[in-house]
Amino acid sequence: MGKRMVETVIFVIAALAALAGAVTVVLARNPIYSAVGLLGTLFSVAILYVVQLAHLVAAVQVIVYAGAVMTLFLFVIMLIGVDKEEKRVEPLPRQRLWVGILAGAVILFAAGVALFGEFVWVPAAATAIDQEATNGTIQAVAEPLFTDWVLAFEATALLLTIGAAGAVVLAQFKRKRA
Amino acid sequence: MTWPEFWIVVLRVILTFGLLLVATLINVWAERKILADMQNRIGPKRAGPWGILQTVADGLKLFFKEAVTPRKVELGMYLLAPFLAVVPAFLIFMMVPWGKPFTIAGNEVTLQGADLNIGLLFILAMSSLAVYSVVLAGWASGSKYPLLGGVRATAQAISYEAAMGLAMVAVVMFTATQGDGGTLSLAEIVERQAGTWGDIIPALEPVLQFIPRWNVFPQIVAFIIFFIAIVAETNRAPFDLVEAEQEIVGFHTEYSGMRFAMFFLAEYVNIFSMCAIAASLFLGGWNGPTFEGAVPAIVSGILPTVWFLAKTYFLIFLFFWIRATLPRLRYDQLMQLGWKRLIPGALAWLVLSAFVISFRQFGAPWSQ
Numbered sequence: 001m002g003k004r005m006v007e008t009v010i011f012v013i014a015a016l017a018a019l020a021g022a023v024t025v026v027l028a029r030n031p032i033y034s035a036v037g038l039l040g041t042l043f044s045v046a047i048l049y050v051v052q053l054a055h056l057v058a059a060v061q062v063i064v065y066a067g068a069v070m071t072l073f074l075f076v077i078m079l080i081g082v083d084k085e086e087k088r089v090e091p092l093p094r095q096r097l098w099v100g101i102l103a104g105a106v107i108l109f110a111a112g113v114a115l116f117g118e119f120v121w122v123p124a125a126a127t128a129i130d131q132e133a134t135n136g137t138i139q140a141v142a143e144p145l146f147t148d149w150v151l152a153f154e155a156t157a158l159l160l161t162i163g164a165a166g167a168v169v170l171a172q173f174k175r176k177r178a
Numbered sequence: 179m180t181w182p183e184f185w186i187v188v189l190r191v192i193l194t195f196g197l198l199l200v201a202t203l204i205n206v207w208a209e210r211k212i213l214a215d216m217q218n219r220i221g222p223k224r225a226g227p228w229g230i231l232q233t234v235a236d237g238l239k240l241f242f243k244e245a246v247t248p249r250k251v252e253l254g255m256y257l258l259a260p261f262l263a264v265v266p267a268f269l270i271f272m273m274v275p276w277g278k279p280f281t282i283a284g285n286e287v288t289l290q291g292a293d294l295n296i297g298l299l300f301i302l303a304m305s306s307l308a309v310y311s312v313v314l315a316g317w318a319s320g321s322k323y324p325l326l327g328g329v330r331a332t333a334q335a336i337s338y339e340a341a342m343g344l345a346m347v348a349v350v351m352f353t354a355t356q357g358d359g360g361t362l363s364l365a366e367i368v369e370r371q372a373g374t375w376g377d378i379i380p381a382l383e384p385v386l387q388f389i390p391r392w393n394v395f396p397q398i399v400a401f402i403i404f405f406i407a408i409v410a411e412t413n414r415a416p417f418d419l420v421e422a423e424q425e426i427v428g429f430h431t432e433y434s435g436m437r438f439a440m441f442f443l444a445e446y447v448n449i450f451s452m453c454a455i456a457a458s459l460f461l462g463g464w465n466g467p468t469f470e471g472a473v474p475a476i477v478s479g480i481l482p483t484v485w486f487l488a489k490t491y492f493l494i495f496l497f498f499w500i501r502a503t504l505p506r507l508r509y510d511q512l513m514q515l516g517w518k519r520l521i522p523g524a525l526a527w528l529v530l531s532a533f534v535i536s537f538r539q540f541g542a543p544w545s546q
Contacts, residue, residue: 032317036255039310059299067308070332073313077329136296138362 010051018044031076039069056137184284191272194291198271200543201487202446206233206489209498216502222327237439245435250320260433260440262312266304267447273297274454275365277464278482289464289483290365297364298346301455302339305411308495309335310445312420312429319432328429329507331420334410337516338417342407344524346530348400349393349459353536361392364455367393368463394460397528401460401522408452410516412445416502435471449497450490 019038024037042065049058090096113119145153204532207230214221222229247256272291279288294300309332316328349367354360356370375395376387393402410417421428430441457463466485468478505513 030252032252032255036258036314036378043307055294055296056299059296059303061300062303064305066303067336068308070306070313070336072334075328077317077325139359142360 007051011048014044014047014051017041018048032073035072035076038072039066041071042066056139056141120146182283186285188288190287190289191291193289194272194276195268198268198277198447198450201450201490203233203237204230205446205450205494206236206495209501212495212498213502214497232340239443240439241436244353244433245433245437248320248432251432252320255314255318256432257437259311259315260437260444261311262314263308263444264440264447266308266311267444270301270304271447271451271454273364274451274458275368276454276483276486279469279481280479288365292367293363296362300348301364302343302346304408305335305339305342308444308448311441314479315433315441316429319429321429321432324429324431326371327420327431329426331413331429334413334420334512334516335415336519337513338407340409341403341516341520341524342411343441344363344402344528345404345407345519347457347525348528349397349404351528351535352393352397352531356541364463365456368458368465370464371462390462390463390465392465392543397460397531399523400531401456403524403527404456404460404495405522406515408456409497409500410512412448412497414449414451414497416504416506417512418506419512422506449494453497454486454490456493458488459495460488463489 020040021037021040021044025034025041026036028037042061046061047060049055049061189516210232211424213228222232226232247253270396273294275288275290275293277289279286290335312331312335316324316326316331319325350360350362353367353370356398357366361367361370371390371392374389375389375391376383378386389395408542412422419426421430433441464486465483466482468481470478
């Protein structure tokens with residue numbers, strides 16, 4: 001009871017919301033609803049991170065993906081049009097059937113592992129009661145990032161900057177030619 | 179968690195929520211009254227003494243007004259958008275410490291919704307979620323002008339959020355030198371601004387010991403950038419192109435009654451939260467003289483909250499003052515100010531303060 005119960009309740013609510021969002025992404029006819037569904041899923045997953053006491057990951061998830069989905073939004077509005085709906089023609093025949101079979105197999109496998117395997121659910125809140133350990137997630141992430149892995153970190157930062165600058169340059173170049 | 183701890187958490191969340199609501203009621207009235215004074219008008223005066231109940235009357239009117247739903251709206255998103263505006267606005271303020279922590283019957287009570295380790299990141303996350311309400315409201319209205327208004331508002335919010343975040347980074351970097359390691363918790367940042375600058379330069383101690391240890395003095399450029407960015411983030415004049423009542427039509431044109439009131443509420447809640455965050459980051463939050471021992475304990479316990487509110491309302495007054503003074507920017511001027519002035523300025527300031535901080539910590543690079 002207590003912490004474990006609270007964690008279970010939050011997990012079930014957030015997981016159901018994440019699933020509902022994911023189903024919306026696939027089923028919605030209107031791309032805007034798909035984008036909102038994606039936002040809902042990402043936000044619910046952030047809640048799951050909080051339940052696992054990974055506050056930093058949760059915050060980064062919301063900040064980064066909220067921005068990303070916003071970009072999707074604007075793409076939908078500008079490129080597809082405001083009130084265009086998806087056409088009902090399927091380019092790949094029987095794709096739904098195959099995806100359904102595959103998803104069913106994965107779910108059966110996961111259920112089998114959960115029921116018959118040596119699967120123990122360890123709630124994070126029940127084990128890591130130590131407040132000092134849970135309150136320092138940023139420090140815990142920052143320390144290895146800026147000491148042991150600083151070279152990889154800086155190289156990644158440089159790579160991303162080059163990627164962003166390169167995209168801008170390519171876009172400009174194309175426009176000048178046309 | 180024991181029962182007293184549980185009730186303390188419940189109580190402080192309710193207190194924080196209540197403070198925010200009352201402050202918002204007063205804000206709306208104060209804005210109309212102060213603007214009226216600056217424009218040689220009287221302003222609201224009928225409802226209650228000095229018209230202080232005007233906001234309550236307006237709120238009741240909006241509550242009972244018919245909420246018209248235009249025929250071409252996307253109903254789900256149209257109804258969702260006002261809630262997406264209000265919820266992040268309230269959650270942001272939960273990070274702000276609005277009084278000195280005290281102990282009652284062996285339990286420590288912090289006057290703050292929640293003291294998260296990721297405080298500032300949480301604020302950024304919530305303000306990036308708040309943008310969705312604008313773009314969804316604009317899109318779901320099923321009308322051209324709200325859609326354009328929504329897209330315009332999104333561009334503005336995203337542009338100025340970058341400058342706001344960069345200004346915050348400079349403060350976080352500076353705060354890391356003021357205590358044991360870096361922190362993103364707003365409560366910790368406020369606590370590190372206690373005291374005065376007396377010990378920073380020994381020769382100037384007689385003067386500096388009267389200057390409080392607020393971040394605004396070493397980080398003045400960051401404060402100016404942050405303040406301009408929050409004026410733009412909350413869509414206030416001179417950056418109020420988002421709603422611009424007189425000539426441009428904004429994202430909430432198709433909303434009426436209580437749904438419009440929720441956007442309105444969110445805007446004023448955001449003004450208060452953002453000013454409270456600015457006061458906590460730069461003006462020392464609840465720090466100030468409490469005269470402990472000279473006055474009854476209850477007075478010195480309440481004084482920090484008074485200081486916090488005084489600083490916040492000073493910044494809010496600046497908002498009103500700017501609104502009464504400056505004309506609205508054109509859209510290209512808005513974007514130029516954001517991308518060509520504030521963001522490069524914030525970046526330059528960030529590099530400069532990084533240099534100064536590392537020089538003070540490690541000395542010149544050529545020294546052994």
